[in-house]
Amino acid sequence: MEIIYKDDIMPDIDQIIDVYNSSGINRPINDKERIKKVYSHSNLILTAWDNDKLVGISRSVTDFYYCCYLSDLAVSKEYQNRGIGKKLIELTKNKIGEQTALILISAPTAKDFYLKIGMQKIENGFIIKRSK
Template sequence: MSIICAQETGLTAEEYTACVGQSALGPTRPLSNAERVQAYLDNSNIVVTARDSNGTLVGLFRGMTDWGWVCYCADLAVIESYQGKGIGALLMNKATEILGPGVTIALLSLPGAEGFYQKIGLTQTGAAFYRDRTHRT
């Protein structure tokens, strides 16, 4: 299996939805609202993709960063049939490489995924807080 990870611009809502919809993140994202999905893709300033040898999107890292201190990882998703092959770790490593050694990656894990993040070397903290959005679609 050959997987290529690279930073991309111009990812479409259609490709994103096809990938994320086949991952654990799918139910937590507004995939039926293509306009909203495209808006958050267009306003993310780092997108790293994992594509198979056919060019099919099988995973992605989407984040927002200031390029000097921190990057918030909003999505780290791998299609379920490709999970367990190291693609999530490849995506995180490629994002880390692109961001450089001075930038921390922060994220909120879905319940149950904490073990994956620990396995790939992220440090867990119990001090995360968030304000929920007011609209859900």
């Protein structure tokens, strides 16, 4: 199995939702329109493919010069623990360059993963949570 990574394709929304379902990421998967809008307003999307099957995706919003918010990182359950998530983060970092900070908010179950791949935990973040 060779995983191919792409930065020039927008997967079908159903493919994205399938990866979300399988990965365990908490997203509004029953609101297809909302997922479409989320992706149409993102400006850095990287994908991982096993032939024509989407198996991983990262979605970011960035200015490419100062900061990048990695909003979603999802890998299908059967493809986890193969380095795909780590590679998607590495490719994101390559795209944004050394001058740009990569920032994310981790799900509680993913904290250990981010520490393991060398990301630094920060304590100075703040949030206004969405109301719906």
